[in-house]
Amino acid sequence: MSFDKLVLVQLSDTHFSDDPNSTGLNEPRGQEGHDVSLVTALANALDNVWARHNITDPLQRHVVLTGDLSRFGIVAEFRTAMNILLGYIPVPGLPQIAGIQSVLGLGLVDIFMIPGNHDHWAGRPSAWLNYGAHNPAIFGVQPDPDAPFVQTPWNGTIPSQHGHFELRLYGVDSNSGHAGKERNYSSGGRISRDELARLSVMMSSEKPDRKRIRAILCHHSLGRDIWEPAGPLDAQSVRTLLSISARHGVAAILTGHTHRMFQKARKARSGKTPREVWERRAASALQGPAEPGCNGFLVHILTLEDSATDRVQWNTDEYRWTMSGFARVAGDTPTTAFY
Numbered sequence: 001m002s003f004d005k006l007v008l009v010q011l012s013d014t015h016f017s018d019d020p021n022s023t024g025l026n027e028p029r030g031q032e033g034h035d036v037s038l039v040t041a042l043a044n045a046l047d048n049v050w051a052r053h054n055i056t057d058p059l060q061r062h063v064v065l066t067g068d069l070s071r072f073g074i075v076a077e078f079r080t081a082m083n084i085l086l087g088y089i090p091v092p093g094l095p096q097i098a099g100i101q102s103v104l105g106l107g108l109v110d111i112f113m114i115p116g117n118h119d120h121w122a123g124r125p126s127a128w129l130n131y132g133a134h135n136p137a138i139f140g141v142q143p144d145p146d147a148p149f150v151q152t153p154w155n156g157t158i159p160s161q162h163g164h165f166e167l168r169l170y171g172v173d174s175n176s177g178h179a180g181k182e183r184n185y186s187s188g189g190r191i192s193r194d195e196l197a198r199l200s201v202m203m204s205s206e207k208p209d210r211k212r213i214r215a216i217l218c219h220h221s222l223g224r225d226i227w228e229p230a231g232p233l234d235a236q237s238v239r240t241l242l243s244i245s246a247r248h249g250v251a252a253i254l255t256g257h258t259h260r261m262f263q264k265a266r267k268a269r270s271g272k273t274p275r276e277v278w279e280r281r282a283a284s285a286l287q288g289p290a291e292p293g294c295n296g297f298l299v300h301i302l303t304l305e306d307s308a309t310d311r312v313q314w315n316t317d318e319y320r321w322t323m324s325g326f327a328r329v330a331g332d333t334p335t336t337a338f339y
């Protein structure tokens with residue numbers, strides 16, 4: 001029995017279609033929409049997560065989404081997404097999927113979201129590789145299903161269950177460096193210098209007087225395997241992001257984009273002091289057609305064992321799609337974060 005705890009579900013790359021009942025079978029791989037059968041399975045899996053951790057209070061069901069909420073970055077897809085994820089924004093004419101509102105039950109909590117490259121497409125590609133690069137219209141004042149993202153960089157706080165520590169989240173847009181560009185052929189990421197500078201100032205300006213664990217949400221992965229087609233974050237952005245993370249004691253960077261689970265400690269430096277910053281990358285939660293290896297999500301469990309210590313243990317469970325449901329694979333990648 002731990003002294004205090006915080007559970008955070010990380011969904012990524014949901015790729016919601018404008019059709020709530022999409023099966024994601026009609027497009028080239030990479031451009032499909034969500035698979036409605038995965039939505040139902042996710043609802044069941046989340047119920048299991050909350051039950052496993054004895055979370056009965058809906059306000060302690062915390063969820064983040066690390067980008068590619070939508071398939072083509074159009075308003076109809078954003079509306080589908082908000083309806084299915086939150087279930088509380090009435091959208092005239094959009095059919096409800098039976099059971100979603102009561103089963104997903106995310107309408108009572110803030111869902112912290114950052115955009116991915118697909119969310120910036122503004123309806124393109126109209127031709128092969130003609131991907132949109134950056135669309136400022138997706139950032140709105142919440143709640144707004146037509147512009148569902150909060151302007152980045154943002155920060156937000158998730159308190160632990162008993163208030164002994166907090167998880168401080170920072171959201172960046174890894175497409176901000178493409179502002180003004182016509183296309184993004186490689187789907188790679190770049191964070192603007194201005195955005196990185198503001199992130200750094202945001203962290204510097206916070207007095208270290210709270211028991212605070214820090215994590216950054218960034219859609220693009222910090223690296224990729226050679227066979228993965230989606231471009232990663234560019235090297236300069238990676239260097240700066242890791243350097244900011246080391247300087248400010250960031251425990252983890254939560255990513256998506258490649259549709260593959262991946263967890264690794266990245267080496268970073270603050271002055272002469274080496275630090276580890278964990279990249280914790282989630283697979284695609286909902287993109288169809290459902291396929292083992294491609295679909296899944298992460299559950300981050302932050303635990304404070306007793307009040308005398310200042311060490312929070314961060315473990316991440318992987319939930320992988322097995323064709324009959326999402327199955328838990330216990331994480332073997334614990335890290336210890338100090339506050």
Ligand SMILES: [Fe+2]
Binds near residue numbers: 117219230
């Ligand atoms: Fe992506």
